[in-house]
Amino acid sequence: MTDLDTFRSDTRAWLEANCPPEMREPVRSDADVCWGGRGYDPDANPPQKAWLDAMAGRGWTVPDWPRDYGGGGLSAAETKVLREEMAAIRARNPLNSFGISMLGPALLKYGTEEQKLEHLPKIARGEIRWCQGYSEPNAGSDLAGLAASAEDAGDHYIVNGQKVWTSYADKADWIFCLVRTSKASKQGGISFVLFDMASPGVSTKPILLISGYSPFCETFMDDVKVPKANRIHDENKGWDVAKYLLGHEREMISGMGLGGGGRNPLIEGAIATVGLDHDGRLADPVLRTQIALFEVRAKAFAAMSERFIDELKAGRAHPAQPSMMKYVGTELNKDRHELMMAAGGSDALEWESERSGTGAAPRAWLRTKANSIEGGTSEIQLNIIAKRILELPGA
Amino acid sequence: MPLFLNDEQTMLRDTARDFVAEHASVSHLRALRDADDPTGFSRDLWKQFADMGLNGILIPEAQGGLGLGHVEAGVVLEEIGRNLSPSPFLTTAVAAVAALQGSAQADRWFPGIIAGETVAALAIDEGAKHRDAIGLKAERSGNGFRLTGDKRFVTHGHVADLLIVAARTAGSADEADGVTLFAVPRDAAGLTATPERLADASLAARMTFDGVEVNADAVIGEVDAGRDPLGRLLRAGRTGAAAELLGVGGGAMDMTVGYLKERKQFGVAIGTFQALQHRAAHLYSEMEVARAAVLKAQQLMDTGADADEAVSIAKAMTGMATTLSVQEGVQMHGGIGMTDEYDIGFYMKRARVLAEMFGDIGFHADRLAKAAGY
Numbered sequence: 001m002t003d004l005d006t007f008r009s010d011t012r013a014w015l016e017a018n019c020p021p022e023m024r025e026p027v028r029s030d031a032d033v034c035w036g037g038r039g040y041d042p043d044a045n046p047p048q049k050a051w052l053d054a055m056a057g058r059g060w061t062v063p064d065w066p067r068d069y070g071g072g073g074l075s076a077a078e079t080k081v082l083r084e085e086m087a088a089i090r091a092r093n094p095l096n097s098f099g100i101s102m103l104g105p106a107l108l109k110y111g112t113e114e115q116k117l118e119h120l121p122k123i124a125r126g127e128i129r130w131c132q133g134y135s136e137p138n139a140g141s142d143l144a145g146l147a148a149s150a151e152d153a154g155d156h157y158i159v160n161g162q163k164v165w166t167s168y169a170d171k172a173d174w175i176f177c178l179v180r181t182s183k184a185s186k187q188g189g190i191s192f193v194l195f196d197m198a199s200p201g202v203s204t205k206p207i208l209l210i211s212g213y214s215p216f217c218e219t220f221m222d223d224v225k226v227p228k229a230n231r232i233h234d235e236n237k238g239w240d241v242a243k244y245l246l247g248h249e250r251e252m253i254s255g256m257g258l259g260g261g262g263r264n265p266l267i268e269g270a271i272a273t274v275g276l277d278h279d280g281r282l283a284d285p286v287l288r289t290q291i292a293l294f295e296v297r298a299k300a301f302a303a304m305s306e307r308f309i310d311e312l313k314a315g316r317a318h319p320a321q322p323s324m325m326k327y328v329g330t331e332l333n334k335d336r337h338e339l340m341m342a343a344g345g346s347d348a349l350e351w352e353s354e355r356s357g358t359g360a361a362p363r364a365w366l367r368t369k370a371n372s373i374e375g376g377t378s379e380i381q382l383n384i385i386a387k388r389i390l391e392l393p394g395a
Numbered sequence: 396m397p398l399f400l401n402d403e404q405t406m407l408r409d410t411a412r413d414f415v416a417e418h419a420s421v422s423h424l425r426a427l428r429d430a431d432d433p434t435g436f437s438r439d440l441w442k443q444f445a446d447m448g449l450n451g452i453l454i455p456e457a458q459g460g461l462g463l464g465h466v467e468a469g470v471v472l473e474e475i476g477r478n479l480s481p482s483p484f485l486t487t488a489v490a491a492v493a494a495l496q497g498s499a500q501a502d503r504w505f506p507g508i509i510a511g512e513t514v515a516a517l518a519i520d521e522g523a524k525h526r527d528a529i530g531l532k533a534e535r536s537g538n539g540f541r542l543t544g545d546k547r548f549v550t551h552g553h554v555a556d557l558l559i560v561a562a563r564t565a566g567s568a569d570e571a572d573g574v575t576l577f578a579v580p581r582d583a584a585g586l587t588a589t590p591e592r593l594a595d596a597s598l599a600a601r602m603t604f605d606g607v608e609v610n611a612d613a614v615i616g617e618v619d620a621g622r623d624p625l626g627r628l629l630r631a632g633r634t635g636a637a638a639e640l641l642g643v644g645g646g647a648m649d650m651t652v653g654y655l656k657e658r659k660q661f662g663v664a665i666g667t668f669q670a671l672q673h674r675a676a677h678l679y680s681e682m683e684v685a686r687a688a689v690l691k692a693q694q695l696m697d698t699g700a701d702a703d704e705a706v707s708i709a710k711a712m713t714g715m716a717t718t719l720s721v722q723e724g725v726q727m728h729g730g731i732g733m734t735d736e737y738d739i740g741f742y743m744k745r746a747r748v749l750a751e752m753f754g755d756i757g758f759h760a761d762r763l764a765k766a767a768g769y
Contacts, residue, residue, distance in 0.1 A: 390652050
């Protein structure tokens, strides 16, 4: 038995003993997702809290981070085994966090030792919920065109400006934020800073979306005092951090193209709606064909994701490859939800009924339409692939 | 096993890439076509493949082969696809060898395959679309069997030394059971082959079995249990065809991207136009997804895992991606892409033939749906 086999059997036994049965059910709505943070109510869902504590206790909310920073210190191979074993029992993600998927990797690469020790363990334990201050009203796809300013005031900056599309800004504790520290150069005048959302001068306003939800906010900064010690990497070098972080964001978003493990809700939904004919085929042949062709693409993309992760771990992925993953993954996710709406028929149109989970299907469908806009539009990803991978000439 | 080629496999790829590009580039295909070559491929080249050791790539070392797997066979097939090389490698070294693997017939046929003296063809299709149905009859006769019926789309069927024939020894055409696989020498009496030149300049035969007598030892595996070796043949053939498609699609894409960088209109390289950049980037993405699907199927087959689903995904996905690649290739080349003189059209033709071989996109999507219970 190899060490990895031992690790697998130990992990399996530990998960069996520590993952509550309630945490092995599919996530049904946003309320089932644990984001942690200062506003987290530990009594609202005891199994969820137990699962978070158990995983964080082993550093397994961030299994491949170093132990000093609250991680599990696992190797790439062990991390893969852990993910496989979690998938095998359909364990829910113990903690959803932009701190884990986005800020953490950037801190690990660019943060000082002090900054790492201050922030990473709290991310790992879900104590601080983070949001991302990138986009501005006039700086979307042209992200580097941002205007929010940070004025040098000795040991701190005075930040003024507005961010938009800040996911869950109204629920977040801290923000990682791009600000302009120099007008001399577009990309070379940006700095990457962290600050507490409770700082004086910070306010947020949710934006009502087509889904009827408001996960995104406008964030206003009015003479916000940000210590220089909270700047990651050098002044005016924030664009390096931003780009690095975007790569991780794209990876995370691309994962949505994979759908969930286990039962396939698309197929189950279609069978429930139109039924099977006497040969056991979906009674709507066109829908059947559409689903089958979609499944070919989705499963091929799952193989691509596996390959991408393997290449990343081996340090041999092309640095622009996350753009390809993001592009394909998000377009697939949109296709999946379009098909799920078609499979559900009029049942999937119900917006407020209890039977429909308060319109879970149409709201999720509408939500996915943002996938190819957020984190860099599909068109931006295609530009990156064309220029950096295919090396097509600039205009 | 990580989902990328290891160092040995990468070395093999580089070797195969140089060898195929040097000896069997698109100009080789063009020359054979222009000469209206009645064989459809070069016997000399097949011998050179043997000299490289490639023909025994899937044959165990104990039987004189290289003892490698489907990942390695795919590496070679991708280069064959990239260069549109007419070669019996897929039918003989991959599909037929997979069928014969572990059977009593292996000892008889492997040495000739390894030496580059034997070419095998696969007589499995009976209609214009690949289906699981097998209707060609094999009736007990004396010490052996009597084969009666027709097969179609038999690549190299008119010149092959060995035919792998799927026949029915019991039941009716659409039943799974009752199929037997036979290794039939091409010179068996009562066997006629009518070669037809296809769109891609390759030759495939319509074959008629008019009471062809074979000995009992021609059976591969067990009587009535031919689905086992036939399943091995089809998995290997489908995965191999997917790998070759990957090469065709990748070759067409490389040619197209190269053209975008060179061709000038309005005073600039057309590759500067965002409309074309986006389509090229989309094409690249589709090909990458297809590449991962193919490697996944190959690795599963090499580890002995249940690979049926992965094989169908690989074949269907490469069908989609490569069709896109050759269509975009011709379109982005503009008028020159429509000329016979330019090579991109050859890629379009080969892609169509390979997409049809061993089941098209719809056939494999349907298999997935059935397996998933809808």
